[in-house]
Amino acid sequence: MEFSFEVVHRCQRSGARAGILHTPHGEIHTPIYMPVGTQATVKAMSPHEVLDMGAEIILSNTYHLNLRPGSELIREAGGLHEFMRWPKPILTDSGGFQVFSLSDARRIEEEGVHFRSHIDGSPQFFSPERSIDIQNNLGSDIIMAFDECIPPEAGEEYARRSTERTHRWATRCQEHHKNPRQALFGICQGGIHENLRIWSAREIDSMEFIGNAIGGLSVGEPKPVMYRMLEATIPLLNSNKPRYLMGVGSPDCLMEGVLRGVDMFDCVMQTRMGRTAAALTDEGRINLRNEKYKRDFTVIDENCDCYACKNGFTKAYIRHLFVAKEILGARLVTAHNLRYSIRLMQRAREAILMDRFPEFAGAYLDGLVK
Structure with missing residues (x-):
């Protein structure tokens, strides 16, 4: 198998666990923070610097790379690993979040989403099949199903229709994806409605993706609400598969996520803060x-x-x-900021393996860890 995930230790007093995700470009030791290289670069850093920080996987963005320089060009260059000279695993998101967050002029249909480029205003169209094709061109190790990111203010009826469509789109992504060297993850949605989160977790888990992601959180809702959604979702996701909480990476959320059983995290805040003199x-x-x-x-x-x-x-x-x-x-x-976040997850993993993660997380969240 090109991909496998093994849980090497489960915390007895929390949902935390330490695991290893095996991919064609190397092993990923979880829990892990994944630096974001939106446009085929982790901002301000060279690849060897990111490697020296201990990063085992980075993210790139389907939406941005399709607009510039184009996924076909990256395919011609030998794929994203060759194009950006990164030797370890890469995860690409589906473009769903950017389609819904960067474009006001969009039209959602069953077939997909019509929108305009934030660069030049040109008309664009993303469907589940198109997203998979782009990610196949990029050649990333882990790819994501195309979904709709539901805003936190969405009412339950809209959130239900959107989540149902996300489930149908997930099936289409599965049917279209053919490359065994790329692991396809499904994405649970449901907004901030606990009943919809439970429903979505069960539906996505039943589809037998290689990994399961939790999307549509940390998009403006209060943190206690996010934690409640995680508590409703995670117990319903296969414990023998990696769980990825999308777009979350503040240190407190990393601790809270690991406590509840999340394995993988990503966030742009580390590099964004770095450019404004804010240090973790x-x-x-x-x-x-x-x-x-x-x-x-x-x-x-x-x-x-x-x-x-x-x-x-x-x-x-x-x-x-x-x-x-x-x-x-x-x-x-x-x-x-990048090394701090990577090392924080390494410290968390060590605490899990020593069966003392609740103490570590509690002390850290209380500001006592030195």
Whole structure:
């Protein structure tokens, strides 16, 4: 088999588990945070830097890469791994989230979605089959079924119709996908309606995808609502398959997700924050532009082994770089945020294997982990 997932240890006092996902481009040790390389690059970072951070898989975006440079060009280049010179696994999303979040002028039909490019306004069309074709061209290891991301304000009736359509689209994706070197994941939807989440989890799980994803969360709803939706969904998903919580990556949500049994996470906040001088630490987020760091000659985090921290780049120096509008500032904080998040999941995995994850997560969420 090209793909397999094994759970190597289950936490006795929570839903947390440690696993290994085997893919054609290498093993992925879960739980894991996956850096996002939307346009075939993790912003501000070179591939070897991302490798040195310990990343085992990155994401790229079907919607963006289809618009620019085009999936056919990437196929001609030998696929996304060759095109961007990344040797390890790649996951591509289906484009569904971007279609629904970036385009106001869209028309949803049973066949698919008509919308306009956010780049030049040109008319575009995505269907389940089209999304699979694009991802086949990209050659990513893990591909996602095409779905509709339901906004949190959607009423139950709209959410029901949308979720039902997502289920039909998932079946079409399965029927169209033929490449055994690409693992197709299904996506559960349902908005913020617990009954719909339960229904969707059962439907998607019954379709026998290689992995199951949970979509449509962290899109504006309060965090307690997201956690409640996870608690309704996760117990219904096959425990012997990887579970992927899409678009979620803040440190507190990583802990809460792992506690409930999530294996895979991704988020753009690490690189986005890095470009605005916001750094992640065990004591919370800090803004390195603040005046109080002008004469702070300590590193971002004494316990961090990222390039910036282990090489002694101080808060004062990094603040100076941002004030002076030097690119290095964004690179250093981005490198820190990515390594911090990857390492946080490595620490979580170690705690799971030692049967002490509830204590680790509790201490971390209370700001006590040093």
